[in-house]
Amino acid sequence: MNKIDILITGVGGQGTILAGKILGQLALNANLDVKMAETHGMAQRGGSVITHVRLGEKVYSPLIPLGAADFLLSFEQLETMRWLPYLRRGGTIIYHTRSLAPLPVLCKQMSYPAHIPEQLDALEVQVIPVTGENTPVEKNPRVLNITLLGVLSKHLPFKQEQWLEALENTVPPKFLDLNKEAFLAGQSL
Amino acid sequence: MKVILSGNEAIARGAYEAGVTVATAYPGTPSTEILENLATYPGVNCSWCPNEKVALEVAAGASLGGARVLVAMKHVGLNVAADPFMTLAYTGIEGGLILVCADDPGMFSSQNEQDNRYYARMAKVPMLEPADSEEARLMVKEALDISEKFDTPVLLRTTTRVSHSRSIVNVEDEPSRAIRPYSKKAAKYVMLPAFARLRHEEVEKRRKRLIDFATTHPMNIIEKGSSELGIITAGVSYHYAKEAFPEASFLKLGLSYPLSPELIKDFASQVKKIYMVEELEPLLENDIKAMGIKVHGKDLLPRTGELRPEIVAQGWQKNIWQGVNAPATEKLPGRPPLFCPGCGHRGALYTLKRLKLTVTGDIGCYTLGALPPLEAMDSCICMGASVGTAFGMEKADPSAWQKTVAVIGDSTFLHSGITALMDVVYNKGKTTVIILDNGTTAMTGHQDHPATGQTLQKEPTYAVDLEALVRSLGVSRVRVENPLQLDAFRQAVKEELSVPEPSVIIARYPCALKQRLQNEPPLVVKENCIGCKACLGIGCPALSLEETGPAEDQGLTVAIDEDICNGCNLCTQLCRYGALQPGEGKGETK
Numbered sequence: 001m002n003k004i005d006i007l008i009t010g011v012g013g014q015g016t017i018l019a020g021k022i023l024g025q026l027a028l029n030a031n032l033d034v035k036m037a038e039t040h041g042m043a044q045r046g047g048s049v050i051t052h053v054r055l056g057e058k059v060y061s062p063l064i065p066l067g068a069a070d071f072l073l074s075f076e077q078l079e080t081m082r083w084l085p086y087l088r089r090g091g092t093i094i095y096h097t098r099s100l101a102p103l104p105v106l107c108k109q110m111s112y113p114a115h116i117p118e119q120l121d122a123l124e125v126q127v128i129p130v131t132g133e134n135t136p137v138e139k140n141p142r143v144l145n146i147t148l149l150g151v152l153s154k155h156l157p158f159k160q161e162q163w164l165e166a167l168e169n170t171v172p173p174k175f176l177d178l179n180k181e182a183f184l185a186g187q188s189l
Numbered sequence: 190m191k192v193i194l195s196g197n198e199a200i201a202r203g204a205y206e207a208g209v210t211v212a213t214a215y216p217g218t219p220s221t222e223i224l225e226n227l228a229t230y231p232g233v234n235c236s237w238c239p240n241e242k243v244a245l246e247v248a249a250g251a252s253l254g255g256a257r258v259l260v261a262m263k264h265v266g267l268n269v270a271a272d273p274f275m276t277l278a279y280t281g282i283e284g285g286l287i288l289v290c291a292d293d294p295g296m297f298s299s300q301n302e303q304d305n306r307y308y309a310r311m312a313k314v315p316m317l318e319p320a321d322s323e324e325a326r327l328m329v330k331e332a333l334d335i336s337e338k339f340d341t342p343v344l345l346r347t348t349t350r351v352s353h354s355r356s357i358v359n360v361e362d363e364p365s366r367a368i369r370p371y372s373k374k375a376a377k378y379v380m381l382p383a384f385a386r387l388r389h390e391e392v393e394k395r396r397k398r399l400i401d402f403a404t405t406h407p408m409n410i411i412e413k414g415s416s417e418l419g420i421i422t423a424g425v426s427y428h429y430a431k432e433a434f435p436e437a438s439f440l441k442l443g444l445s446y447p448l449s450p451e452l453i454k455d456f457a458s459q460v461k462k463i464y465m466v467e468e469l470e471p472l473l474e475n476d477i478k479a480m481g482i483k484v485h486g487k488d489l490l491p492r493t494g495e496l497r498p499e500i501v502a503q504g505w506q507k508n509i510w511q512g513v514n515a516p517a518t519e520k521l522p523g524r525p526p527l528f529c530p531g532c533g534h535r536g537a538l539y540t541l542k543r544l545k546l547t548v549t550g551d552i553g554c555y556t557l558g559a560l561p562p563l564e565a566m567d568s569c570i571c572m573g574a575s576v577g578t579a580f581g582m583e584k585a586d587p588s589a590w591q592k593t594v595a596v597i598g599d600s601t602f603l604h605s606g607i608t609a610l611m612d613v614v615y616n617k618g619k620t621t622v623i624i625l626d627n628g629t630t631a632m633t634g635h636q637d638h639p640a641t642g643q644t645l646q647k648e649p650t651y652a653v654d655l656e657a658l659v660r661s662l663g664v665s666r667v668r669v670e671n672p673l674q675l676d677a678f679r680q681a682v683k684e685e686l687s688v689p690e691p692s693v694i695i696a697r698y699p700c701a702l703k704q705r706l707q708n709e710p711p712l713v714v715k716e717n718c719i720g721c722k723a724c725l726g727i728g729c730p731a732l733s734l735e736e737t738g739p740a741e742d743q744g745l746t747v748a749i750d751e752d753i754c755n756g757c758n759l760c761t762q763l764c765r766y767g768a769l770q771p772g773e774g775k776g777e778t779k
Contacts, residue, residue: 011524024193024355034193035321036355040218040298045557046730047526060428062321062354065498067512078522084515091513102524106733107562107725108745110522123513141752 001032001157003056005064008145009083010075011100012039012046015145018170019073020051022149026158026166027055037062048079048102071155073148076100077116084123092126094151096137096144135185136178143182150186160187194358196351199322200289201226202358203329204259207285208366209233211251213244215604216633217263218298219352220291224261225636228645232366237636237645240572240604241266245273245288252286253378255369257333261289264305265571269605271308274342278312279388280378281340283369285333289345291352294468295495298632300552300571302493304469309344309446313396316344316446317408318424322356324408328443331408335444339395339402344446348468350425350495396447404451408443411456418505419460421453421473421484426496430466433502433509437464445473450480457482464489464505468496525560530731531705531755533698534558534625537596537672538565539727539759540679541623546594546686547582551575551606553598554632555625562728566596573597573605580609580618590619591686597622600630600638603653607662613691614663621685622693624655625672627700635703659693666692673698675762701755708756709772710749718768720745724760732760 006023008016020036027034032055039049052064064086072087074080074095087093097117104110113119120127130151137144146167153163164180171179194202200223204212212235214224228235238244241262248260262270267290274288290308293299309316317332319325325347332343376384403409418437420430423445431439440456442448457463457477465474465486474486489504490496502509528535538558541548542565550556550566551574559566568578579595597606602624613620630636637643642652659667666688670681678696685692710731724732724747731754734745747768761769 012526021193021355028191028193028357034355034357036193037350038195038353038355040353045526045529045554046524048524059356060431061498062350062356062425062428063497065432065502065510067499067510078524081516082518082521082524085512085518087513087515089511089513101733102522103527103561103728103730104522106730107728108722108734109561113521119516123515125513 001056003054003059004071004156005069006053006071006073006152007064007069007083007086008051008053008073009079010049010145011079012049014049014075015142016049016051016075019145019149020053022166022170023053023055025169026162029162029165029169030158032056033059035059035062048082050083071152073152075144075148078102078113080120081113081116087125090125092128092155093120094128094130094148095120096148097129097131130186130189135189136182140178143178146179146182147186150183151189153183153187190360191357192360193355194322195222195353195355196319196322196325196347197222197353198226199325199358200261200329200345200347201230202360203326204287205230205233206326206361206363207330207333208257208364209259209333210256210366210368211248212259212261213238213247214261215239215241215244215266216630216636217266217291218633219293219347219349220261220263220266220289221633221636222352223259223289224645227259235645237638239639241270242273245270245277248286249273249277252282252284254283254371256284258284258286259289259329260286261291263299264290264292264303265299265301266290267305267308269572274308275312276380277342278314279380279385279392281391282336282342283371285336286342287329287332287336287345288342289347292346292348294348297349300569302469304472305346306446306470306472309346310472313392314342314344315339315399315444316346317443318346318445319351319443320425320427320441321351321354323358324443325351326358328408339399341395346424348425348495354425400447400449403444403447404449406444409449409452410439410441410443412439412441413459414438416460417462419456419463420466421456421463421477422466423473424468426466426468426501429496429498429501432498433507434505442473448473448476453477453480453482466490466496466501469493526557527560527728527730528554528557529701529755530729530753531701531757533627533672533696533701535563535727535729536675536678536698536759537623537625537696538563540672540675540682541565541594541596544679544682546592547589549575549578549582549593549595551595551597551601553601553625555596555598562726572601573609576606576609576613576620576622579620579622580613580616583618583620590621590689593620594682594686595620595622596625598631599624599626599628599640599655602655603639607658610659610664610691610693611662618691619689620691621682622691623682624693624695626655626695626697629700629703631700631702635700655695664691664693666690667695669695669697671698672696673757673759675759701757705755708758710751710754710756711758711761711772712770713747713749714768714770715746717766718746719766721766723765724763724769727759727763729760731755
């Protein structure tokens with residue numbers, strides 16, 4: 001299998017680390033090599049966070065080189081724009097269309113960038129917007145990370161059972177059903 | 190068995206497998222999870238210590254008592270522990286002692302990016318540098334073996350990208366945990382000058398033996414590739430270089446101090462050009478240049494920040510990865526970290542800003558109060574510095590005490606603020622100190638400390654009484670205030686600043702992440718909002734302005750994101766027009 005580089009971006013607290021862990025477990029169960037790099041500490045307090053995930057036969061750097069990511073899996077519009085330079089030419093963007101205003105926008109010092117979907121569509125890449133409508137995300141924004149993994153799963157060479165097994169290995173039992181539901185909802189979008 | 194572990198989890202695993210029975214630390218990003226994880230294994234006595242110096246001293250004692258020991262800290266923590274560290278290098282050890290120090294190139298959560306590889310050179314102590322989680326696990330074991338074989342503490346130096354990256358680890362079973370019997374060796378452990386002179390001779394002999402040891406050490410690996418380019422590297426930089434130059438020859442230094450000239454010269458003779466790939470300081474580069482070997486390094490690579498694969502490639506004029514033609518990202522609104530909804534620090538720092546005070550700050554979540562919109566901090570140097578800095582300003586300008594306060598967290602005060610407050614009292618200062626007491630070490634992820642009443646293992650223990658502690662230092666004006674009661678808190682600060690003697694305000698409010706309030710969000714009465722933005726001055730992410738409603742000013746009215754509002758009611762105290770009215774269930778906690 002060719003190496004797959006996935007950059008997961010979001011806002012502190014949205015679950016980028018858990019999404020990375022599930023991808024890692026998926027790779028481990030499939031006997032692949034995997035490396036991940038995460039944001040901890042000060043930046044987590046509502047700041048912009050990213051998790052690098054790289055899987056393949058052999059992975060060296062835990063950081064995806066700038067311009068090398070096959071997938072940008074983004075939980076928020078503005079963060080999609082911020083981390084876009086990591087995406088390779090011909091890569092794929094899967095992003096949640098919700099916008100979360102950062103402090104400069106909340107305080108009306110700056111405005112939230114307009115026309116992000118149009119800007120993304122103008123790039124020569126595959127763009128998959130996810131609204132979350134008619135999925136468990138509507139009721140519970142905390143499962144957004146899992147639903148987006150469901151969308152991503154359609155582009156990766158793993159079977160549904162492998163994904164569900166990775167979820168079982170990673171998610172605490174009491175949240176497992178909710179997360180499976182969120183994953184399958186994403187997969188059926 | 191194969192599992193995925195972060196570097197820190199792998200270090201804990203390695204310590205467990207190597208028979209470590211005592212481990213100590215003070216939390217600090219990116220090192221914190223080492224002790225948190227090690228504490229989950231049976232048979233290891235793990236503890237948070239008040240600071241890194243104490244942690245290393247307890248570790249030294251445990252080693253003297255015959256146990257295998259691990260002590261963990263972030264890079265700047267080793268500055269605090271440098272005093273015992275330097276002399277521990279002389280005394281040597283009984284049970285193996287490994288000091289894990291986690292550097293933070295790029296400063297993701299630190300006040301500087303000092304290169305702690307200097308400490309190995311300064312103390313003449315061997316150092317290992319893992320490049321991923323499996324190496325981290327193996328190197329803990331190797332470090333303890335080296336420690337016992339050479340009678341020395343050993344540094345295991347990680348960086349953020351090793352500690353906080355996850356990769357595959359082969360876990361093994363634990364060995365038996367044997368304690369060496371204690372026997373008195375005063376000439377080795379009592380560092381009187383006469384004894385210390387003899388020990389320094391031993392340190393030099395040890396250093397020379399370690400150089401020979403490094404020549405054939407299996408963790409110093411030569412990977413034969415093209416003879417055109419040879420790369421000498423250590424730690425995670427190896428992986429970046431491997432990514433950029435898969436065809437090159439490599440000398441990867443696992444035991445990266447001391448260096449073996451024999452090994453380096455052997456490698457240098459096999460390649461035409463040498464590219465030194467190391468983060469921060471040119472330490473390997475300088476040592477290797479001193480051997481008379483010509484290399485490239487910091488002439489091509491930055492001396493600040495962390496490296497990344499593309500930086501290593503570009504340094505050698507190689508462009509590999511072709512990204513999308515993305516629109517410029519510089520002008521996008523930033524997303525700085527900020528205080529959580531319901532955080533008590535917000536009320537305290539808002540008050541200090543409104544009073545236009547000079548605020549000497551410290552290390553913790555509250556340092557975020559330096560950022561807009563609060564911008565209520567004038568300095569932040571290191572753990573505990575706020576108190577001494579405020580007192581120093583008073584010495585420079587005798588009237589400064591009336592307009593200056595020090596702010597310091599509870600954990601930070603216990604770490605290294607106590608002695609500075611003692612100095613204020615002893616040397617007749619008039620400083621006002623605000624201890625922001627949220628009952629935890631919040632920034633690093635809610636670790637316990639000597640005033641929380643719980644150990645690392647969550648066992649109940651004596652909780653330091655901060656009021657009594659401060660009084661015992663000679664501060665007679667001590668009061669406890671709720672920083673989210675703005676009027677009362679403001680009054681308290683004004684009163685303490687008006688008194689020409691040392692005073693301490695304990696601003697006590699539980700960390701919002703740890704203890705969520707069950708208050709309802711404030712009631713928003715849109716008709717009353719005039720869009721004055723007074724409430725936005727506190728920088729709460731739950732508050733915003735909406736372009737709706739009958740507002741007169743710019744057509745904006747306040748809105749609350751009820752999903753994230755914590756119901757702290759701070760904003761309702763700022764609204765003079767009744768647009769934000771207190772939610773119900775005031776002050777009760779779940």
